[in-house]
Amino acid sequence: MSYRNPMSYRNAAFPGTFDPITLGHLDIIERAASLFDQLTVAVAESRGKNTRLSLDKRVALAKKSCHHLSNVKVVGFSSLLENFLKLNQINVLVRGLRSVTDYDYEMQLCGMYCRAMPQLEIVMLQSRPELACISSTLVRELKSFNAEIRPYVPDAVAMEFAQ
Numbered sequence: 171m172s173y174r175n176p177m178s179y180r181n182a183a184f185p186g187t188f189d190p191i192t193l194g195h196l197d198i199i200e201r202a203a204s205l206f207d208q209l210t211v212a213v214a215e216s217r218g219k220n221t222r223l224s225l226d227k228r229v230a231l232a233k234k235s236c237h238h239l240s241n242v243k244v245v246g247f248s249s250l251l252e253n254f255l256k257l258n259q260i261n262v263l264v265r266g267l268r269s270v271t272d273y274d275y276e277m278q279l280c281g282m283y284c285r286a287m288p289q290l291e292i293v294m295l296q297s298r299p300e301l302a303c304i305s306s307t308l309v310r311e312l313k314s315f316n317a318e319i320r321p322y323v324p325d326a327v328a329m330e331f332a333q
Contacts, residue, residue, distance in 0.1 A: 180207040182262035182293070185251055187214050187306070189221040190327045191232045194304040198266040198295050203239045205293070210260060211236060215248035222310055227330075234326035252286045263292045268302040 184202055188195060188211075203209045213229045221228070229246040236242045247254045255263070263283060265276050273294075280292050304322045312319050313331055320328045 181210070181258075181260050182206040182208070182264050183210045183212045183255060183258070183260045184264040184266075185212040185214055185254075187216045187219050187221055188228050188232050189219070189223055189306045190228065190309060190323060190331075191235050192301075192304045192306055192309055192323050192327075193321075194266065194268065194297055194301040196235055196324055197298055197301050198264065199236060199242060200239065201295055202264045202293070203242050206262065207241060209239075209242045209264070210258060211242060211244040212251070212254060213244060213246045214251070215246065217248075231324075231327050231330060235324035252283065255287065255290070261287075261289055261291060263290060265292060265294045266297055267294050268297045268305070 182202060182205070184195075184199055186195065199209065199211060211232050213225065213232055215225045223231070225246045225248070229244055232244040236244055249257075251263075255261070265279075267273050267276060276294060283290055283292065309319050309322050309327075312322070319331060323331075
């Protein structure tokens, strides 16, 4: 087995549905952006997840939320993640972990991704404790009761939902 220099991995992707993007997502994005030359926030169409916001709206909110990060680009995609990564010549996948449950799920995904793309490296970033409770599902639930979501989402999302 040959050793691969991690410094040769300059382009990474952080995929998700971001329905909507949260402060937890943004924290992972900011931290990953500091590790790689280019980070692509890959917003998945994810037909099976029954998202509340359209793909275009989720991409727009993610772009607004990441505008301060010069090495981050946000794109939507509707293919298999494997195909997206290959098409964009990305060989590092960034994943965020909030809990042991997330870890178990991510390990299953890692096995699948690594079988399909043996050259893929996966970097898992642990959520900061104060952000680990935040999820898009929680934000949508709060919003359904007209509760305040500002403590959990970037300003762009709070302004969008206030309209």
